[in-house]
Amino acid sequence: MKTITIEGQLRTGFGKGATRQLRSQELVPGVIYGGSQEVNFHAPAAAFKKLVYTPSFQIAEVKLDGKTYRTIMKDLQFDKVDDKLIHVDLLELVEDKKVIADIPLKFVGVSKGVKDGGKLVTKMKSLKIKTYPKYLKAQIEVSIDNLELNGNIRVEDVKEEHYEILNSPRIPIASVVLTRQLKQEEATAAPAAGAAPAAAAPAAAAKK
Numbered sequence: 001m002k003t004i005t006i007e008g009q010l011r012t013g014f015g016k017g018a019t020r021q022l023r024s025q026e027l028v029p030g031v032i033y034g035g036s037q038e039v040n041f042h043a044p045a046a047a048f049k050k051l052v053y054t055p056s057f058q059i060a061e062v063k064l065d066g067k068t069y070r071t072i073m074k075d076l077q078f079d080k081v082d083d084k085l086i087h088v089d090l091l092e093l094v095e096d097k098k099v100i101a102d103i104p105l106k107f108v109g110v111s112k113g114v115k116d117g118g119k120l121v122t123k124m125k126s127l128k129i130k131t132y133p134k135y136l137k138a139q140i141e142v143s144i145d146n147l148e149l150n151g152n153i154r155v156e157d158v159k160e161e162h163y164e165i166l167n168s169p170r171i172p173i174a175s176v177v178l179t180r181q182l183k184q185e186e187a188t189a190a191p192a193a194g195a196a197p198a199a200a201a202p203a204a205a206a207k208k
Contacts, residue, residue, distance in 0.1 A: 001138040003059040004050045008043030010064050028085050032062060032069050034099070035092035039069065045085055052076060052085060055125070057103055057138055060090060072101055072136070093133035100166065102126045105173065106139040113149035113176030120144065124173040127158065128166040135162040142173070149176050 011029060013021070022029055022042050032039040041064050051060050051073055062069045071090035079086050091099060104126045114120050127140060140160055147153055156169035 001059060001136065002056065003061055006043050006047045006051070006060055006062045008041045008047070008062060008064055011040040011042055023086060028088060030088035030090060032071055032090045032092050035069070035094055039064065048085060048088060055104060057101065062090065072099065095133055098130050098132055100128065100130050101136060102128050103137065104139045106141050107144050107174060108141050109143045109145035111144045111147040111176050113147055113151060116149050117179060118149045118176040119179050120174065121177055122174050124171070127155065130164040130166060131162050144174060147174065147176050150178070151176055
């Protein structure tokens with residue numbers, strides 16, 4: 001799994017005035033919690049780009065005054081006016097303490113339903129899981145090889161060792177639906193199949 005490094009400094013000033021001053025210098029305040037103590041820090045806004053502006057799940061190693069904290073991102077705040085990043089919450093990874101994280105899904109294989117002309121629709125991009133830090137990984141692979149036309153893969157179908165999946169088990173995460181072309185083919189085929197008895201009726205009446 002990819003790890004990025006963020007170099008920052010411990011915060012010494014607090015309050016609205018100190019926070020405004022940091023942001024005026026293109027610095028983003030943040031907090032690291034979950035470890036032995038809460039750590040308040042700041043780092044250049046550019047240092048967070050690879051962590052924030054990506055769909056990937058990553059570890060962030062934050063270096064502050066000679067100490068390194070292994071963390072994952074938990075929450076972000078953006079300015080309502082200019083949409084700039086204004087605060088970051090990070091969770092420190094402690095090896096003997098379980099963490100909750102959103103792990104992206106990766107669908108692998110080729111669905112039977114797609115081979116039959118259907119369209120794959122993904123309904124969830126990630127799953128919320130609970131596990132120890134050593135088992136965290138970049139993505140959860142889900143095979144769609146056996147997914148048939150009009151079929152679903154649900155949360156309960158995902159079996160991942162060492163993971164407690166926290167999403168509701170019956171929620172669909174992917175399905176194969178009829179395409180417009182298949183719907184049209186079915187619509188035209190149905191009347192044709194039902195027309196035979198009606199066509200036979202006049203012939204039966206003539207025999208009488």
